[in-house]
Amino acid sequence: MENIRFLRSFIFLAKYLNFTMAAEHLYISQPALSKHIAELEEHLGVQLFIRSHHFVRLTPAGFTLYKESVPLLDKINEVFEKTRNSQIECWGKLKIGCVGFEYSFLPKISKHFMALFPHITLDISILPILMINNLLESQEIDIGFQPFMGNELKSKFKTRHIRKSRLVFLLQRKHPYANKYSLDLADLKDERFIIQAQSEFPQGFDWFIQQCNMRGFTPNIAICPSHVTTVFWYVAAGAGIAYFHFDPVYCQILRNDIAFVAMNGNDSYGNVAAYWKRDNPNPAISLFLKEFDRFNF
Incomplete structure (x- = not known):
């Protein structure tokens, strides 16, 4: 030694x-x-x-x-x-709630965790954000992953920041601005927007409205889908413009149909955080969160 x-x-x-x-x-x-x-x-x-x-x-x-x-x-x-x-009683189940865009980190973390703790079952579900909050409160799930916009994170749960990335606009490939490097929201004041429903992602919806109001206009929100995947479909169909956090996995998947243009602004960041209830007794929570010390996302 x-x-x-x-x-x-x-x-x-x-x-x-x-x-x-x-x-x-x-x-x-x-x-x-x-x-x-x-x-x-x-x-x-x-x-x-x-x-x-x-x-x-x-x-x-x-x-x-x-x-x-x-x-x-x-x-x-x-x-x-x-x-x-090996001295820890590593048996049981860890229930995780996701919103569906955790491709850039969750598979890698889960793979390493399952190799270290083969007797802990991971139960991963894709759920609406409000349902994740409710299930965390009732301890029907142990960890939730959720997005938040801007630079400030507020939550009644314990949190760990996982990832920060620049926000981007999602435009149909044929849109006149599709080849731009970056845009300000003010450049798009006359456009139709596709924003995930306020009932599903209230912080993201309110943040977007606030950013538009700060630039002197009220956005024309044409469609409010309940799921983020549906947002991509509407953009690809030319129904409007959306915003999202930059993710290389999504860029690779959607690049043939959707252009990703950087959003200007000091507050234009998308983040992902892990949430869990402070008094949840499941010992697997801390073991799983410790895995994030190994990687840089």
Whole structure:
């Protein structure tokens, strides 16, 4: 274990090439870090760093050790985690409510989670947002994923921010603005809009109305579908313009029929957050949410 601790100290110093920063990230003192490096060098019989008052630099031997030790330490951490998890009573079910646009992260997270905890069943349902809220409250589901617009998240549930992306306008490929790089809402004041029904996504509906009013116009909302998939169908049919958060998966699926044009504005961001009830006793909730520490979405 001591060798692992020394190796970890080496990796942090090799990463930052600064004793102060490395020690801070390791939560140890600089003298302790220096001692770890000195003992590791003595054990290996090589010099790992060139040190001066002005810089810290890896030697060729140090570079080799850094390149080889990073994946090794990752593997050791994974083994330790699996060992700890084997002591947990990892049996049961985790019920998850989605709105249907979680392709960019949920399959990857679910795959890794099921490999770590094969005895926990994932029960994933696509549901309206208001139903997700009600089922979270009654603990009929354990975790919900929901979108929110802009930069501020308000909820009565515990939340974890998962993903932030630029908002885009969805236009039929033949629309005159389809080849634009970006547009402001004011550029579209005379257009027909397709917005998901307020009863299904109140925060998104109200946010859109507010953004239009701030630009001096009331939007012509032609259709208010209940499901986001129906929004795509209407746009592809030329019934109007919609907005959505940028998602590379959807862009790939819909690119033949729909153009994605960036929305201007400091508040023009779409977000996804995980929600859960604070007093829900299901231990699988924290295990599942911990998986998001592994990935950057």
